[in-house]
Amino acid sequence: MKKVAIGIDIGGTNTAIGVVNREGDVLVDQCIPTPKHGNIDLYIQDLTLSIRELMKSVKLLNEKSEVIGIGIGAPNANYYTGTIEHAPNLSFKGIVHFVDLLKIQFPDMKVMAITNDANAAAIGEMIYGGARGMRNFVVFTLGTGVGSGIVVNGDLVYGHDGFAGECGHMMLIPDGRVCGCGGVGHLEAYCSAPGMKRTAFELLAKYHATDSLLASRCYNELDSKFIYEAALKGDKVAQEVFALTGKWLGQGLADTVHHLSPEAIFLFGGPLAAGDYILNPTKESMEQHLLPVFKNKIKILPSKLKLGDAAIVGASALAFNEFEKMK
């Protein structure tokens, strides 16, 4: 019997649901809006309908598949308690006992677990991606924010309360940029996609770079993709954005290595499309900041998960991982 898992990715706007096999292929998927009405019971009903539909269509594809469980990735999710707690971008307020509510709909499901999207990405990397066989590694997700998932001795690190792995909020530059969390000088304020835009505008101002390709876009229209394209065309400001982002990211990754000495650090997200433009300065800066005992030992690798379906795939990996731990 072919084993499959349901992966659910709850975003601020949409909820993506997919059925994923043990190789990490999405067999079928669906998308429903994440509601703005704040009524969790209605949302659980919609979600249940979607899941049942997908389970049916998988049965049509392959009669002999067995759904081993449901994994969920959501902002502010707590693996220990199965809750989503005070998520600022969701309409459900306070503490939502998400896993308990969904279990009522699927009482026979052996495995049901929730975690945040960066942790799900780390488990996805371990189950399907470049971290297969690794027991100590870290994943950094570079997007609107910077998330991270830490694996030590083959297990995800949740900390004492379920919220470990907030490496995006490590201090990079005291009294530096204001971070989305309200703090100051955090890695996220420099190395997220918006962080790169902030760097671009600082550099435009610094050089009064009227001839830069970036000077033709207003603040609300510039994104990391445009910066990358400008860098490819030889734009000096755009190239310096990547050099600086890598310098800062490498400094932060060195702190993570000094804590955990992982075998590898995986980078995931939109800015990674720039490949060596971001990887090379990151590696160089990390090496420069490492204690001698760690030098030339820790790999920095692009994630092997596909950007498009990584969230569903990561969530499904959580289910496979829980299922395999039960054995």
Place this chain on the structure above:
Amino acid sequence: MKKVAIGIDIGGTNTAIGVVNREGDVLVDQCIPTPKHGNIDLYIQDLTLSIRELMKSVKLLNEKSEVIGIGIGAPNANYYTGTIEHAPNLSFKGIVHFVDLLKIQFPDMKVMAITNDANAAAIGEMIYGGARGMRNFVVFTLGTGVGSGIVVNGDLVYGHDGFAGECGHMMLIPDGRVCGCGGVGHLEAYCSAPGMKRTAFELLAKYHATDSLLASRCYNELDSKFIYEAALKGDKVAQEVFALTGKWLGQGLADTVHHLSPEAIFLFGGPLAAGDYILNPTKESMEQHLLPVFKNKIKILPSKLKLGDAAIVGASALAFNEFEKMK
């Protein structure tokens, strides 16, 4: 049969050896010089003699005691390989297969393990100290340097190569003070005992503080104890040294929390004699730097290990921990 363990602490000058019971009491102990001759075989012979003598005297004290193992704390020690690697303060050069060499002398010893002193302190805290019952915590040792030992899910974190837990070398202030490791701006350069002295001299210079009690001591004669005594007498510069040390340490601890979300962080070492003078500003600063989800949750506690025999006791805890994992 009462179980006891041998704890060995290898320092640059002396090697302390003790027999410790499961409650963490040192029953008998001895000290031999750590040789300067670089001949590891001679040193192993001396150490073996000492261990045998101590085992005999324990037998005299309590006929029914059983030695369950030997734990060793040493600089640059690697738990995975049982080696001491390129320790700058020891005369043994290169990679010394310490555990293998000692095992030849004690072939029947069920447990023999080595780690660095900060990791040993963390295991000591877990087995005998304030971390009993905790599964996620971190120990920072403030001394000539700043070391750390990390426990996740009840296990010490060694990382992929055995060298995890070098939190003393996280970046605190980019382009800041030169660290003992050759790096720049590391926590250790600010929050170790010599770091406090450096702060004192910076403040003397900043304020031209000719009336400070600290102004009467030359650089090579000032230590953290003198600074503490001056602070108690109301010396403003000395008090600011503690305030700044706590501010910096709290900033660093927040980064550790953002990685690991431990239940508690234990502080160990000479500067902790100052009690609330160091604890209060550290707590305040850490709270200020934490993400909201971690605020008012993470305890900062002074270590419950006694400063004098903590190194032996920590090393013996490593032996008890390995022994108990075998069950």
